[in-house]
Amino acid sequence: MVAPPDNDVLWARALHYRYDDGSPGLSGVSLGVREGEILAVGGPRGSGKTTLLRCLSGLLTARSGEVWFNSVPVHTMSPAVRERLRRDHFGWIDPDPLLVPELNVWENTALPLMLRGVGRRRARTAALEWLERLDIGDGARKHPGELTQAERQRVCIARALAPAPSVLFADEPTAPLHRVDRTHVLRTLTTAARSHGITVVLATDNPQTTALADRTVPLLDGRRVRTVHLPPVSGAAEPEGRAACSLSV
Numbered sequence: 001m002v003a004p005p006d007n008d009v010l011w012a013r014a015l016h017y018r019y020d021d022g023s024p025g026l027s028g029v030s031l032g033v034r035e036g037e038i039l040a041v042g043g044p045r046g047s048g049k050t051t052l053l054r055c056l057s058g059l060l061t062a063r064s065g066e067v068w069f070n071s072v073p074v075h076t077m078s079p080a081v082r083e084r085l086r087r088d089h090f091g092w093i094d095p096d097p098l099l100v101p102e103l104n105v106w107e108n109t110a111l112p113l114m115l116r117g118v119g120r121r122r123a124r125t126a127a128l129e130w131l132e133r134l135d136i137g138d139g140a141r142k143h144p145g146e147l148t149q150a151e152r153q154r155v156c157i158a159r160a161l162a163p164a165p166s167v168l169f170a171d172e173p174t175a176p177l178h179r180v181d182r183t184h185v186l187r188t189l190t191t192a193a194r195s196h197g198i199t200v201v202l203a204t205d206n207p208q209t210t211a212l213a214d215r216t217v218p219l220l221d222g223r224r225v226r227t228v229h230l231p232p233v234s235g236a237a238e239p240e241g242r243a244a245c246s247l248s249v
């Protein structure tokens with residue numbers, strides 16, 4: 001087992017994953033994520049973005065390959081230890097805004113903090129601060145059923161940021177939002193992550209989203225690819241004069 005570079009908060013080597021029905025999820029993906037970096041995982045639908053985030057976060061165990069978090073091997077951890085790692089150090093945002101319907105907005109937001117042992121009053125204060133930042137403070141006492149889908153997603157983002165996780169995994173976090181909302185929410189998310197030193201791994205097929213990241217790792221058919229921009233073809237009119245192709249690396 002080769003130890004990962006010191007400055008990578010997350011490091012994965014040769015990850016392979018296959019679903020129970022035989023669908024290939026990942027075919028030998030390696031990558032490193034630096035501390036405080038906002039890394040976008042790009043690629044079209046079905047390219048393996050969600051599978052990669054799940055393997056990196058310990059939600060799925062790769063069939064082969066290694067995942068390290070702060071130089072600690074995750075791939076050899078027992079399920080219980082992996083669960084604790086996720087609870088204490090990782091945050092997750094899904095494309096679908098799932099909240100506990102019986103709890104109000106601030107209680108939903110405070111839940112991960114309370115699961116980490118933070119007292120109710122402190123957890124409530126932190127939750128309210130994050131809800132304000134995401135422009136949903138007025139709805140703190142409402143229940144999820146009284147919110148729009150976009151408002152519920154803002155709550156999910158506040159809930160993921162409130163415990164200041166070491167790494168935030170965001171799987172298409174703005175998928176349910178309107179275009180106008182999208183930029184604002186993404187900027188809030190990335191600014192908050194940067195100011196709190198939170199590393200973000202963001203799955204997206206949206207160029208607007210990748211533009212806010214420090215770096216993009218593109219996937220295709222479960223493999224990392226490198227996009228190569230070819231020089232303009234002389235005599236051809238723009239934009240057809242430029243072409244791009246993807247190579248497996």
Ligand SMILES: Nc1ncnc2c1ncn2[C@@H]1O[C@H](COP(=O)(O)OP(=O)(O)OP(=O)(O)O)[C@@H](O)[C@H]1O
Binds near residue numbers: 019020046047050051
């Ligand atoms: N639960 C599952 N069972 C079987 N196959 C799956 C499952 N989830 C994903 N796959 C398959 O694994 C491959 C990678 O899917 P994945 O969801 O990781 O891609 P993605 O890039 O995140 O796509 P999307 O943007 O549609 O979510 C696809 O071929 C997909 O059909």
